[in-house]
Amino acid sequence: MKRELTGKRYGKLTVLNKTDKRKNGCIIWHCRCDCGNEIELSSRKLKNGVTNSCGCEARPGDLTGQRFGSLTVLEQTDQRTANRSVLWRCRCDCGKEVLLARNVLTSGNTTSCGCGVHKEPENLTGKRFGKLTVISYQGKVNGHRTWNCRCDCGKTTVVRESNLKNGLSKSCGCEHSPKKILHFVDGTCLEHLQTSHISKANTSGARGVYFNKQRKKWIAQIMFRGKCHYLGGFDDFDEAVEARKQGEEMFLDVLRAHQGEKQSQAEK
Structure with missing residues (x-):
């Protein structure tokens, strides 16, 4: 027997009624968000806690306003690629608008609507990115433009152009010195669990x-604790990102609770 969800709340969503629609065997429910918008969601999306609003709240990994080369991201759309990746509406500096997936933008391979395909690549020689000063062009590696850079610490390193421009690479790695004090709880490093490094x-x-x-x-x-924990498979990329975020919060709570128990026992 299917569980009745009418009247139940999930985050900012209140379930209004069941529809006749189905998706992957799941019932589709008509819901109202606290902001006033109404949307339809499957029982799976409601119950697993991935979707807590109509989308009015800022989502993790929101690209709106970010620039990738000549492209400025305007908004997330409801459209998807063949593999169900969300498409983002972007405006090129030439004025044309295009729809692109997240991985296409963040990879650094697409930096315009196509109007600049035949333009001369930008020369970064002499420019600074964090602690890095670009010395010379190294060439393409796996389709990515790379540059020889000198770090303020004196070391030289080869860095992808996309990593320089989007701020992922700001030093040769000396900023991540092994001398940094890390905090371990029950054999798990808190900094590693929370890091944004990709x-x-x-x-x-x-x-x-x-x-x-x-x-x-x-x-x-x-x-977590030396084992890979499966958090779920999703049709939508943003749902997977949210599940990963919730997984981090869940395991951090486990570590904190464990640490609290140890401290209590030590005080006794």
Whole structure:
């Protein structure tokens, strides 16, 4: 028997009634947000806590207002790519508007609507990005433009152009010195669990989220106490990002509770 959700609240959403629609075997419910907007959501999205509003609240990883080359992100749309990635409406400096997915923007490979495809690449020689000063152009590596840079500490390093421009690379790595004091609880590093650093092997632009081509879903996962914990598979990229965020908060609460128990026992 299907659970009746009418009248129940999920975050800012109140379920009004059940519709005749179905998605992947789940009932679609008509809901009203506290802001006044009304939307339809599946029982799965409501129950797993991923969707708590109509979207009026700022979502993690919101690209609105950010610039990528000649492109300025205007808004998130309701449209999706073939693999269900959200499309963002962007305006190029030439005035033309285009729809692009997050990974296309954050990869650094697309920096205009196409009007600047044949323009000469920007010369970054002599420019500074954080502690890095660009010395010379290194060439393309796996399709990405790279530059030789000298850090203020004296070391030289090769950095992707996209990482320089979007602020991901600001030093040779000396800022992340191993001498930094890290805090461990029950064998898990709090700084590592909360870090915003994204591995170079990551292609989604979101930590702990990747696209499974066989399942055609965005997978969210997290490492905790040396084990990889599966957080779910999602059709929507933003849902996977939110699940990852909730996973971090959940495991941080576990660590804090464990630390509190140890302190209480020590005081006794």
